[in-house]
Each structure stands twice: as C-alpha cells, then as structure tokens.
Amino acid sequence: MKQQTRTLFAIVLSCMLLILASCSGGADGSASNQTTKAEPDKQQSKELKPVKVVLDWSPNTNHTGLYVAKEQGYFAEEGLDVSISLPGSGGSEAMVASGEAPFGVSVQENVTQSRTQGVPLVSIAAIIQHNTSGFAAPKDRNIKSPKDFEGKSYGGWGSPVEQAVMKSIMDLQGADVKKVKFLNIGDADYFTAVKRDIDFAWIFYAWTGIEAELRGEPLDMLYVKDYSDKLDYYTPVIVTNEKTISQDPELVKAFMRATSKGYQYAIEHPEEAANILLKAVPELDKKLVVASQKWLSPKYQDDAGRWGEQKREVWQNYSDWMHERGLLDKPLDTDKAFTNDFLPEK
Template identity: 70%
Template structure:
C-alpha cells in the first residue's frame, strides 16, 4: 500500500485539469449492461471507480459491494479499475471516471488550484500512516530521525511533516538524509538504502509482522491532531454531483453497505478481496483485514462520515507550512450528503 504521488503533479497540470472539468466534459459513455437491477427490468448502469494504487484492504468495501450485489441492487454495474498513466485524481477531476480513491492531502492541494474534486466519504476514520523503521535502527521518537536516512517519494509534504514532529522534540530535520526511493519495496529499501520510511501500518506494518520483522512505528497523528486527517477518501467531482446526484447517492449507499459488511465480517470480506484479486497474498489480506476492519468507522457515528474541523485543521497546517498558497474553503472540499441516513 503505497503513499499517493498526487503531490507531484505540476501546478500547470492541475490548472489544465480544472479547465477541462469545468468545461463540462462528459465521463466515458456508461452505456448499459445486459443485466438488470434485482426486482426490476431496468438495465444496470455501467459505472467505474478507479483505485489510487494496486488493490488492498483500503478497498475491500468496494469489492464486497460488487460481489454481494449491493451495487446491482442500486441499479449499478460497477467496474473497479486501477490507474494507468493518469492518476485517480486526474481521471475523476477531468470527469473521465465519476468515482475514485484519493487522499485528503491531495484533494486539499487540488481544491486550492481550482480542481473540482470533492471527498464523499472517509474510508478510514483516523490516519493509520506514519514513519516506520526496523527495530534494530533504534528509532523510537522523532528525535531519533537525526543521523538516519529517510526513503521517500520526493513530496514537499514529507519533510514538512517530519520537521513538524521533530520540532516538538527540539530535533533538527536538516540532520536527516533524504533519498528518493520511488516505487522501491519497503523491505528491500530498509535492507539496502534507508533506515525508515512513511507507510500505512495496515499493509506494510502487518506484512512486517507476518515476516517476523518487527517495526518501530511512529503514527503522525500521535504527535499532532492536525495530522489526523482522512487518508484515503472516496472522491467524485463537482460535475457529477451537479448532473447526477442520484448516481452519487446510489453508489455511496452500496459502498457504505460494503464497508459495513467488512467491519462486521472481516474474515469473509478478506476472502472476497482475495478471490477478486488472486495475486494478493491471502495471509496478508486476512491479517490486514483483521487489523483494519475495526478502524474503518472507529469512533465515528457511521462509516464514511467526515468532520469539517479535520479538513480545516489539516489545511491550516498545510498553509502554515507553506504547502498551500491560500486557505482552503473546507466546506466545499467534502460532503456527507450522499452517505445513507442512519
């Protein structure tokens, strides 16, 4: 489960995306399938949702909703696709695909540049990412980053987060060596080039447990409430919300059912994901799902709900750390309106 590289989009590309989307370009023709909604003669509507990366347990609810017929019940034939040269953010913002998986940080960056992404659900209620190191590196606090080598993907947010939590302990981020490891596997990189990296515990951390390679994990949310942001999120675009709100509502009703199923039945949900994506390690999927399922909703009133203060707190943090040119209009970046009423 890799971190997003949406941060690396040039500003000109973001602006072009905004102009394209605002011009009212239509998504790929949805057509109709040969099937029909259960209990109805009405043809199913073909809809795509694009992942942020390769399939993993962040996405289980989507696969459950498809396998269990929750989408079909809502009149939808949903195809789950992986991004190619274009990222999920690109495809959704330009209205090529109506739904995708993204991150609060990249949605915030996009909104500042006029790109019309809108978050419609938090997949996980609290940030499960952080800095991880093999225990033999003795990195048990941000101060221990000094003198060590960090492997990242070249985003300005990485050093800003690192500096932010190191400053709290009087540590100097300039004493950390940064190298770009790109798409290199974490376990290979820490044996060869680096001491620590930024990971999602639900995948890489759980994999480390299964490998018998224990980690010291420093969750960024534990050092600042501003860093307890939503990652990942489900996104759509303003044009889809405006032109077909019923589609968004139907998609989110079924998707919510999928994630609630994964919360209640993690073992069965893991089996559904493994069957849909057989190249995944089944033991890793099962262990990851067990760890992640209770964290989907956590302490929220329902799965997917988002709070304005989480969006505004993180955006203010970004602005204060010179990652944004202006303050975010948080109320336009997300909505809970399409979650089912409970």
C-alpha cells in the same frame, strides 16, 4: 406466472384438459414459464448503469468495501454495473476531475491541493476514520522518537509534504530535520530498501506493518497523528467531482448506499470480506490480506457515528497546517472540499 395462470383458468374454465396441461409443466407450459422468468432478468441487466471507480493504488484492504459491494450485489441492487480500475499515469484525481471516472479513491492531502488549484474534486466519504500512517523503522535502527531521525536515512517519494510533516514532529522535540538524509525511493519495496539503502520510511501500518509482523521483522512505528491533531487527517477518501454531484446526485447517492453496505459488511465480517478481495484479486498474499483485514476492519468506522462520516475540523486543521507550511498557495474553502450529504443515514 401465477397471475397469468389464474387469468388463463378464468378464460378456459370450460376446458379442464388445457388447464391441467398449463399447470402440470408440460411442453407449452414449461416454455412459457422459462420465458417469463428470463425476460425480467435480461431486462434488469440492460438497465444497470455502467459506472467506473478508480483506485489510488494497487488493490489492498483500504479498498475491500468496494469489492464487497460488487461481489455481494449491493451495486446491482442500486442499478449500477460498477467496474473497479487501477489509476492511470495521472492518478485517480485526474481521472475523476476530468470525468473519465465519476468516482475514485484519493487522500485528503491530494484533494486539498487539488481544490486550491481549481480542480473540482469533492470527498464524499472517509474510508478510514483516523490516520493509520506513520514513520516505520526496523527495531535494530533504534528509532523510538522523532529526535532519533537525526543522522538516519529516510526513503520517500519526493513530496514536499514528507519533509514538512517530519519537520513538524521533529520541531516538537527540538530536533533538526536538516540532519536527516532524504532519498527518493519511489515505490521500491520497503523491506528491500531498509536492508540496503534506508533506515526508515512512511508506511500504512495496515499493509506494510502487518506484513512486517508476518515476516517476523518487527518495526518501531511512529504514527504521525500521535504528534499533532492536525496530522490526523483522512487517508484514504472516496471522491467524485462537482459536475457529477450537480448533474446526477441520485447516482452519487446510489453509489454511496452500496459502498456503505460494502464497508459495513467488511466491518462485521473481516475474514469473509478478505476472501472476497482475494477472489477478485487472487494474486494477493492470502495471509497478508486476512491479517490486514482483521486489523483494519474495526478502524474503518472507529469512533464515528457511521462509516464514511467526515468532520469539518479535520479538513480545516490539516489545510491550515498545509497553508502555514507553504504547501498551499491559498487557504482551502473547506466546506466545498467534502460533504456527508450522500452518506445513508444510520
């Protein structure tokens, strides 16, 4: 607008009245000013590229960085209009692999299994640097080690990986996984299940463990990573597909620049980030979200050089472990399963 005014001033220098009218914000000047400001905003909104990212589960603090990147305008700064969606019946992996969504949230286990079955998923960031999941039991069940699983009832979701992990850590203590009673409880509420049907289950401490603290129902938590380096895998991760990488690498770079900013904000401002998640998903429990975020934020990056960074040995170790236990039909081509190439430099 200032450049337009200077040009107008040069043209009508002989007519002071018109100059004053233009600069004073009169009727004609005001209309011109509004048009000049509105048009770029309108044009900018038209230029934003619609992009879908699909979650692996209902929204929780694993996903906070995505909601921060949207709310704080980091995606818009990259020219992206990002929508965050819940997974369909086939899961986030199927939606990303098919191209229905270019980005999604998954776990290393699912990416590994998908890759060995010819599904072209690629992990482009580790949301959390170390595995925060493990087997949890109410204190009164007296489960202090994997050997204490014997004679107890375990509630799971029916995956072969569950029994393989449990056997792996029980074997270290000479315990027998066949002495564990396995029950498929699906997505039943943990706190209801341990009062009624089971003694322990596999949880993510950042959510269910923190909820137990808030309820005043303390747990014995056995993190699987504490029993084997091979079980310290990435869960969750952000994924895309090979086609998106090959056809639109700039989109992947832009998405990851904004997402990285979102998680960095959550690392540095956990309470504010929690409130952003709550604003987007108001049905979540505020106390749980805030407490969970404070616990999880420092674990996003942890000891990595930057948020999202993935190590080859983590992918190799876990895929070797899965293959050794018959969970994979063939070894993983590790170098095609993940990449750090789209993470912004520090």
